[in-house]
Amino acid sequence: MSLHIGSIAPDFEQDSTHGRIRFHEWLGSSWGILFSHPKDFTPVCTTELGRAANLRQDFEKRGLKMLAVSVDDVESHKRWVSDIDETQGSRLDYPILADADRKVATLYDMIHPEANDTLTVRSVFFIDNNKKIRAIITYPASTGRNFQEILRVVDSLQLTDNYKVATPVDWKDGDDVVIVPALQDPADLANRFPKGYRVIKPYLRLTPQPNR
Ligand code: BEZ
Numbered sequence: 383m384s385l386h387i388g389s390i391a392p393d394f395e396q397d398s399t400h401g402r403i404r405f406h407e408w409l410g411s412s413w414g415i416l417f418s419h420p421k422d423f424t425p426v427c428t429t430e431l432g433r434a435a436n437l438r439q440d441f442e443k444r445g446l447k448m449l450a451v452s453v454d455d456v457e458s459h460k461r462w463v464s465d466i467d468e469t470q471g472s473r474l475d476y477p478i479l480a481d482a483d484r485k486v487a488t489l490y491d492m493i494h495p496e497a498n499d500t501l502t503v504r505s506v507f508f509i510d511n512n513k514k515i516r517a518i519i520t521y522p523a524s525t526g527r528n529f530q531e532i533l534r535v536v537d538s539l540q541l542t543d544n545y546k547v548a549t550p551v552d553w554k555d556g557d558d559v560v561i562v563p564a565l566q567d568p569a570d571l572a573n574r575f576p577k578g579y580r581v582i583k584p585y586l587r588l589t590p591q592p593n594r
Pocket of ligand 1: 421428
């Protein structure tokens with residue numbers, strides 16, 4: 383089964399550094415990111431997991447739970463977490479799935495055989511509070527992810543859920559946003575965007591971020 387934006391994130395049960403996790407139950411009514419790491423005790427993954435731990439408050443502020451996946455066992459993960467905390471100045475307290483049987487990696491198509499037939503690529507699944515996949519990003523093992531970009535995507539998803547706007551190139555929280563082209567009624571526009579808007583082209587209209 384291929385997973386797309388809009389698919390329900392498949393449920394699973396797997397061991398983790400925090401015990402057995404039933405994914406949907408664990409998510410509850412929160413948003414979540416599920417992100418994979420090729421292997422324990424590897425340098426790029428060590429920096430990524432440390433950064434994610436250090437951004438804990440930023441994830442919590444957005445109502446987001448973090449869940450990492452790596453294809454080694456719990457004991458290995460626990461030893462690795464000590465190294466991560468020691469080298470990255472973190473206190474890693476989100477769970478890491480022990481996906482030694484590749485159950486989750488297979489379910490989420492995180493193993494790309496043309497890249498490597500046993501290790502996962504670096505996938506990130508953004509899952510909303512209705513368990514729907516809202517965005518997917520994929521990097522090769524050699525490229526560490528940018529966790530500010532992950533937060534930026536969450537900000538865009540959560541903003542555009544609540545307002546009839548989209549976020550333009552390189553947008554970050556607080557910047558002007560684009561009014562969706564479908565919105566044309568002048569009264570509706572005035573009501574939704576009391577701070578006004580600029581028409582650059584009829585299809586390109588910018589307005590201050592409505593929730594700021
Ligand atoms: C790393 O995390 O450093 C890594 C993992 C697998 C292949 C290459 C790099």
